[in-house]
Amino acid sequence: MTQPQTQVLAALADPTRWHVLQTLAERGEQTATQLAGPLPVSRPAVIKHLTTLQQHGLVSSRRRGREVLYSANPSRLIETARWMANVAATWEAGLLRLRALAEDTR
Template sequence: MTEAETITTVMRALADPTRRAVFERIVEADEITVVELTRGSTVTQGAISQHLKTLKQAGLVCERPEGRNVFYRAEPRGLEPLADWMSHYGVFWRDRFAKLKNLLKDIDP
């Protein structure tokens, strides 16, 4: 998968608000099962499983089977392509904020 495809996959995975909420709950927990994710949600267990599949394919979560349960945890490296892509635009914003700061100083010394 190319870098652009990886970034697109991560963005698509996090674009869905329900999936993003599932991911945030996983990030907050050390590990969490589908049952626990379903318990605190208005979404069915089947839908949670589908969201987890998408998050796993995007490299955002990993799983650890234990008996009848599968535990999910966040995979921090999964966000690296997105963070790298965003850092490229950070230069643009830093420059803009510096110009705004100078403009505001000129307006109100």
Template sequence: MSDTHTILFKTLSDPTRRAIFERLCREGDKTVGALTEHAGVSQPVVSKHLRILKQAGLVSGLHEGRQTHYSAQPDALSPLRDWTAQMAEFWEGRFDALENLLKRIDQ
């Protein structure tokens, strides 16, 4: 597994980070204050998670005056989509082989 995969999996393994990323995907740009309102954690904690999401390329920030508006970068998930597709193909092949074996045993 590549470093990119490891970074993405590790970043999204935290439920708070995943929730922040999902919210940005669903609702669009948000400030730290807006994200903190529904996060169930303090503003410094949200800021820490946003920093980690930015480092992984999953979030970007645009400074406007004294505030930063954060937005999700869903295309950053493409390495995970590719990996998932490869794993699905692998397991489908395994299940097909198992099905064929079971059919031969039944005969």
């Protein structure tokens, strides 16, 4: 079974989705039209990317009249960063044990 954090990383592996999330984090709320402006993809494509980001908890949306405003949800990214730090710490501990074993056999 895939962990939720790996699904977040998979969602962020797409350069367009990464750009959209970064833009929302830097500029705050944006519409799909605003986000599509500087990108080489259509507004419908941006909406699909936003849907994926929203499904993984990285983006939230709210209605303002006829517009839908999207914003970054940093808590999900922070949670994933913590998970990655724990994985790195586990690997580091394993490597230190391996190094100690290698030095003991000298």
